[in-house]
Amino acid sequence: MANTENPAVPLTGVAGELAAKIRNRTARAGVVGLGYVGLPLAVELGHVGFPVTGIDVSQEKVDEINRGSSYIQDVPTEALAPLVQSGKLKATTDFSAVAGLDTINICVPTPLRKTKDPDMSFIVSACEGIAKHLKPGTLVILESTTYPGTTDELVRPLLERPGLRVGHELFLCFSPERVDPGNPKFQTKNIPKVVGGTTPACSQLAVDLYSQALDHVVPVTSTQVAEMVKLLENTFRMINIGLVNELAMMCGRMGIDVWEVIDAAATKPFGFMPFYPGPGLGGHCIPIDPFYLSWKSKQAGIEARFIELAGYVNGQMPHYVVDKTAAALNEHAKPLKGSKVHILGVAYKRDIDDMRESPAIDVAHLLMKAGAVVSYSDPWVPVFRVDSVELRHVDPLEAAAGADAIVVITDHKGVPYREILDKAKLVLDTRNAFKGIQSSKLFRL
């Protein structure tokens, strides 16, 4: 049971009836979007007894869930299967299921367009599907990361109509998803859940719902605050990564070991949080979320200069890595053109299989454009497509001896780095995977 900070708001009428169903866990819960956010949430709600209906546009995902099989790394099939077999959790592509739901969590993607503008098409499509079948007495919570104002300015008009007034017959909230794929310590159940409602009754109902399934619920006073919380969290990371990437370039010019600098700074027991340079910014959150904020702040007449600058610096890192590779090969009198360059690790971060926005894609593209012959090893990623070329994972020890240069892009655990260095001609380490190891063959960011 969660500890909630705010005293309960007295709920009567439609809200009171819904609150009762939530508190006795007979409320029929719906989750729209069954990805790395939606499926774990659906399982947590099912685990505490709610009948759950997952809705997704992918028939393949729906079929796999209804077979009791999980396609999400953080949701073991052993956790999903019993819920499906008992009938507690089912999935469908049919939005008419909304008519039988009391609560609906919207967990659909919010990518960026090529123009770095928010792509709201998934939210709009989900809301249009929901609106067709929405009944009075339903709680709708948007979880997709988005700009402040989305819930009240975009979602509310799509769902609200006479007899479905927000705060009366319809209850609308925003709650940022904070899922960190692959995190062994923090998963959906034990990550504090921020939630803000359009009205106090909306907020209270969402607090009641999350409190049944999650360990800690953090109510805030509006949907805009809740939307902004998530953007601050991830913009904070993106800008600080940009700072250390710029510091790495400075240290490179000054012959200072940036990794040693950061490790020593991290001994400060207060007022400092270490971030580490790398080959660029990958993933589905950090490179994207801040641009939702800069887009909205531009409309408010404020230039988000930190975000734009950090975006530029982080975007330069793949080029910086390729320049460092060329410089290292130059030490061996080898041009980049025609050299065999083997990449270690292509997923966007350590110990996961996710390739979204991975800097490895940019680095490999730039290396190929410069005429290098690129190969890679990544135990998590069997196939790596770069431009029109399909590369396949090869054993790093087999590749090490034949490569003119090895470039560490993602430092997965369990890779024989020491043995690779012994066999390699030269190694450029962009992740400090060879921490504490000195070798004339070893180059660092």
Ligand code: SAJ
């Ligand atoms: N990165 C660096 N240097 C760093 C940290 C990260 O270059 O010091 C790179 C990573 O290699 C990766 C990218 O930035 O390419 C993003 O890394 P991330 O550690 O931020 O991982 P994500 O993208 O999975 O971010 C998620 C976020 N979770 C949510 O949005 C719910 C983020 O808020 C979390 O803080 C982060 O996981 C986490 O802490 O693992």
